[in-house]
Amino acid sequence: MFHLLDTNGDGRISIEELTDVMKGLGATGDDAQELMQLLDANGDGSLSSNEFDSFQRQVKFKVCSK
Template sequence: MAASSTPNSTSLMYLQNVDEVRKMFQRFDSNGDGKISTTELSGVLEALGSSISDEEVAKMMVEIDSDKDGHINLEEFAAFCKGEADPYNSAEKEVKEAFELYDQDHDGKISAAELHLILTRLGENCSVADCAGMINSFDSDGDGFVSFDEFKRMMAASNNAAA
């Protein structure tokens, strides 16, 4: 999901384990009925700062809802997070779109404040200082931000750890 254009599976595809996928699913499933509706999907995307049209949300639902019941269940969501919903997307494009979700001011780097904003919108309870610590763990050039290259390395390390 890109922050400024059409979201897709990329923002979530780096969820690495079942607990993370289930936790994210539960955030999307705001009424707790075990499935994500179009309204719930749209609401979360808007909370993340994405300006997405109803048509784009409908396209996402078609892409993810493999059993075509009008809702996204946990299994479909997990496949979506693994990138199975759209096997033709390039990995570089997906990582770039994920990066853009966090890079709220589109300056090419993720600050602790930006990370805090997104994590807070997703229901995480962390401080800006906590986010600064997360940033520092991947900030190879010591500038206090995560650049796109650093973000790619972070995603690669995360994917390797899960494999």
């Protein structure tokens, strides 16, 4: 999944890449900004594969624990 979102292949998901995906899903640029702030653990303005994997584990845990 990470590699699908990392459209330029630089090993990071930028705010532009996240915004493009979220707009394709019907969300807004503001939604992408909020999500980036939540997931960008080191505050560098992009998501590493580790940050993205952490997010996926949290979502999986919440879904499986219901």
